[in-house]
Amino acid sequence: MDHFLYRGGVLHAEDVPLPEIAEAVGTPFYCYSTATLTRHFRLFDEALDGVDHLVCYAMKAASNQAILKTLAGLGAGMDVVSGGEYARARAAGVPGERIVFSGVGKTRDEMRLALEGGVRQVNVESEPELHALSEVATGLGLSVPIAVRVNPDVDARTHAKIATGKSENKFGIPIARAREVYAEAARLPGIEVVGIDVHIGSQLTDLEPFRLAYRKVAELTDVLRADGHDIRRLDLGGGLGIPYTRSNEAPPLPVEYGAMIREELGHLGCEIEIEPGRLIVGNAGILVSRVIYLKSGEGRDFLILDAAMNDLIRPAMYDAHHDIVPVIEPAPGVAQTPYDVVGPVCESGDTFARGRMLPPLAEGDLVAFRSAGAYGAVMSSEYNTRPLIPEILVNERDFAVIRARPTFDEMINRDTIPEWL
């Protein structure tokens, strides 16, 4: 459910008509709804009601300071995957004890930053990383709580580029080697084992892969406890999928996910961490764009938008589908025609959809890409020297620019000319 609905024939974000924002900031722009963000965070939090838990928002999905502050204010922790994300979380007021540091290649500098600033736990993904972390922690005279990310060799049945829990993926330590690695962790100075971490992928539309992975985690908890490790925390990762189309998909709800977690892991008495990203912010954000031209090709009509692959790369990168809707509601029963929806970038990959059935559109019309809140703005670039597009946050009848569009001069002035030129 989201808060982008037609009212009086015009698509709104909460109580704000989108043409009003387009008028104020120009197009294209990302627009997020506070009410949807809040609702989705609470769904996860309530799904684990009665269980000692922390919902750590995976901020790589959308990391604008205003989004982080909104979620932090609701009690969210953060899952960070780089030093930059750690700094962002702290800048948004998230205390170190609510920040989990994940990621397959943390540098010593990044570790130092997190240890000095305070961190709830570092999720370790390899033995070399474990040794580096021990060195950094002892160098600072600290002890760092860790979980080892295990790779359960489970097929997440999602797009290959976002599956992370099979043995051929680069993530985590093969679960069969976990005892060895935990024994090593227990021997190393500056390392305090507190739990187990697992994350098998993103956009999962079925609970079964999670269940299989969590069962393996439960078995491993027993084994590691018998080996003398104090396993008191389980980090179950993120990955619950969202509906990208209105019609056929119905991924499991957070409440069903929470019930499954209790079933599989409730008896262990561990504190539970989950790291949802996409489900919190995906349907809380849209991308609004304007039609520049309509162009008739051979047997196809191209709808050329002012948004492009550099603004929203998911279709080019993951063959992702985004519903595209006109901001002015079409009359009921109006005939739809197929369009190839494209951006202005000089690559054929800059195609959002082929043969998409849409009501008739004209130059200057506004359209909205739904479900663009996650892995949208954060993956954008200035390819073709197209400015990063603004991000807008709506809260009931208010809206605010939470990241402004840079001017051409601001973009150009980031380059510096060597003295010999």
Ligand SMILES: *Cc1c(COP(=O)(O)O)cnc(C)c1O
């Ligand atoms: C990407 C990621 C997540 C979030 O995944 P979503 O599909 O956005 O919920 C959580 N944990 C880790 C370690 C990740 O890399």
